């Protein structure tokens with residue numbers, strides 16, 4: 001049977017006229033080219049590239065689990081942008097990609113927002129240039145030594161590119177594999193140094209062997225600070241997260257009557273620098289280490305930065321002119337970093353007041369650390385002048 005559909009009599013729209021006139025043809029070609037260029041630019045600026053974002057999101061979750069929220073902010077940002085001909089843009093990103101909550105301008109200026117790394121146009125600039133490389137230099141310690149300050153000061157240098165968050169690869173996440181680690185790294189151009197900082201590497205037994213397996217030529221920076229004040233700083237941090245924490249004295253001493261120091265408490269153990277260094281020296285020669293004084297990083301940041309730049313084989317770019325002493329904070333802060341309009345101090349969790357600890361307990365700790373400090377001075381060839 002032949003079914004006949006009723007005929008529709010709707011008029012079909014006329015096809016758009018194809019430009020046949022030479023001028024119309026040129027205009028249409030011009031607009032097509034503009035469209036194509038816009039699309040390519042769009043892709044180059046990373047909008048088409050979803051893979052890295054997924055990775056960053058995944059890493060953010062891991063850090064969240066660890067409660068390292070400040071680091072998450074850093075890693076949630078698209079990686080720092082790098083255009084070979086745009087140093088101002090690059091430095092703007094570098095300066096602003098610190099732990100968001102950690103970098104405040106002095107006075108009333110608010111801390112940078114999570115979105116702070118985007119250039120002023122609001123358009124993320126591509127991170128397509130350069131290569132993700134394993135770090136040639138790592139700040140391996142010590143916790144509460146001043147590692148964040150050192151990394152942020154180094155990031156002013158145009159030839160240094162660093163991960164903002166602590167990757168914790170050689171201690172916590174080693175089973176994720178080297179490619180995972182490499183993906184976390186910022187892209188660098190030839191001649192630029194890739195860096196990261198994870199202060200817990202210094203006290204992790206397996207870290208030096210693992211790092212040497214990857215690259216035994218890695219330069220190692222250790223920021224050391226008087227182990228007594230370091231322990232109090234460590235305690236202050238834990239107390240800020242857990243206000244119900246027992247007193248410093250009860251944690252530092254095995255029992256108050258004996259006055260013996262409890263070396264199982266991590267805040268005490270981390271300060272045994274000679275012991276940890278011994279472990280590292282099994283894998284790396286002393287010449288691969290630079291020991292930075294946490295105290296001098298505060299009293300003379302430019303001087304200490306000079307040593308660091310020399311050690312890394314960098315031109316001395318970071319100097320006196322980059323620092324000012326912020327009276328309110330009581331610490332050196334960065335003057336306007338290039339590409340940024342305002343000065344920056346580290347955030348509230350850096351350089352915070354310590355609780356009062358009895359002078360007897362502090363003296364007990366000083367006595368305890370003395371022989372370890374002496375040994376450390378001998379090993380490192382530097383006298384840090386701790387009591």
Ligand SMILES: Nc1ncnc2c1ncn2[C@@H]1O[C@H](COP(=O)(O)OS(=O)(=O)O)[C@@H](OP(=O)(O)O)[C@H]1O
Pocket residue numbers: 142143144145146147148149199232233234236294297298331332333345346349350351352
């Ligand atoms: N410029 C500047 N601004 C602020 N703080 C400074 C600076 N330079 C060094 N420091 C000292 O750094 C201490 C924190 O050390 P870290 O950054 O290594 O801590 S962490 O291990 O990453 O948590 C931190 O310890 P606390 O004073 O106990 O907060 C500071 O004393």
